[in-house]
Amino acid sequence: MTAVATEARIITPQPGFQMAALSTPADIAIIGGGAGGGKTYALLIEATRHRFNPGWGPVVFRRTYAQITNEGGLWDTSKEIYPLVGAKQGDLEWKFPSGARISFAHLQHEKNAYDWQGTQIPLIIFDELTHFSKKTFWYMLTRNRSLCGVRPYVRASCNPDPDSWVAELIDWWIGEDGFPIPERAGVLRYLTRDGEVYIWGDTPEEVMQKAPHLFEGPLAGTRPKSVTFIPGSIYENKKLLAVNPEYLGNLMAQDEETKAQLLEGNWKVKVDGLALFEHTRLNDLWTNYPVVEAQPRRCITCDAAGFGADKCVIKVWVGWTVVAITVISKTGSRDIVEAIEPLRRRYNVAQSDTLIDQDGVGGGAVALGGYAGFSGGTPALTDPETEVKEAYKDLKTQCYYRMAGRVNRGEVRIEVTRDSCVIDGRRETKMKVAGVEMDIRDVIKQDLKAIKRGKDTAEGKKTINTKDEQKILLGGRSPDFADTFSFREWFELRPVFRKGFMTRKN
Missing domain, CATH: 3.30.420.240 (Nucleotidyltransferase; domain 5)
Incomplete structure (x- = not known):
């Protein structure tokens, strides 16, 4: 009998951006920048991290249902990955032998967030965070809890949008020229909110000192959330450039504003700030x-x-x-x-x-x-x-x-x-x-x-x-x-x- 050699497929992040995105210990990690950096792939790998835990049940959100199921989109990409790690396909969800499952859902309108009242989601993933409203994001954090033994956390991808609420959230990581500050990439900061005001610190203690009234009584033992931003670009996605080098040309053909955002990863480029349509x-x-x-x-x-x-x-x-x-x-x-x-x-x-x-x-x-x-x-x-x-x-x-x-x-x-x-x-x-x-x-x-x-x-x-x-x-x-x-x-x-x-x- 002659043995037939089969080529093994290894699922692993690429060095650089994807590896950094999958290594951060932050409670909330926002990843991305320019288009084509491998953001979606990194998020889908992250969702499999605790697949041997029977109580593991992350949910991957996009704003609309069509954005999940569009040709070559989020769901199609998941079909390239999850069967290789033992998952069985369901109705917009993947089930693992352990009992763990990964679900996909939309939050098109702010009211859809309330459909998740009473749920416990150990990992919430937002693909293209700038498409969601600020209210939706912060409300869904109330669903980010866990009884499966995994500390709850949030991961989100995005492309630059200078008019979005996300631009304000990650402002510390972005320079005056609109580009991410290299030495701040992946650095943890700590955050709480006092109404609509962000209170930041380099340590949890600094945040608590700035807003002691928020950490009194029953909340005295609460710690602020750790947050980070990890930028990436198409130039780090060697696999995409090897398979589809024309995509880089597509980005180069865009208008000045779009090219600065999607190719160069600039968060502050606005031609005049007078756009009628967002x-x-x-x-x-x-x-x-x-x-x-x-x-x-x-x-x-x-x-x-x-x-x-x-x-x-x-x-x-x-x-x-x-x-x-x-x-x-x-x-x-x-x-x-x-x-x-x-x-x-x-x-x-x-x-x-x-x-x-x-x-x-x-x-x-x-x-x-x-x-x-x-x-x-x-x-x-x-x-x-x-x-x-x-x-x-x-x-x-x-x-x-x-x-x-x-x-x-x-x-x-x-x-x-x-x-x-x-x-x-x-x-x-x-x-x-x-x-x-x-x-x-x-x-x-x-x-x-x-x-x-x-x-x-x-x-x-x-x-x-x-x-x-x-x-x-x-x-x-x-x-x-x-x-x-x-x-x-x-x-x-x-x-x-x-x-x-x-x-x-x-």
């Missing part, structure tokens, strides 16, 4: 789960751009989800109508629920198709809930601010698949912008990032930056995807005329 929430647009209404509004928004490199962009909405996107280069009035009509039939959208920017070419399409027309320069409308006329320079500004608020609350979703996107007659998710092929998601994010807060008018009305300023940020093109996005708010504001009176349609 950076993190833009990344959530593809995975959010908006509230589904019993009878969701079905409507179409269209920006009939007709000049230079601009495209005609058409979006179909069901409630607050974009279910279809059509982009056409031919932007004559009849071309636009011929692109819209099949969408109206497929999604059962009324003529009056089809909205086109009626300036220029759009005006002809409005007349030809019998659609509603959008005039961004008209005065802002009265808020339908408060019945107060909002202080915006014009209707376009009002729609942008309202939509930004909705996006920043995680209430909007965009479906981007080969089935939902049509680019000049082809079903695909990539398009050429200034001669460069880009994923349509990146184009949408670029457009929305180009919308900035402007200086208030003399009357105190809010404004956004001008179209010319937006085009400069976008290399000369107009933010067609962003404009069609903002138009959706018009349907929540428009007046509906009835015989004898006028009301608002919500």
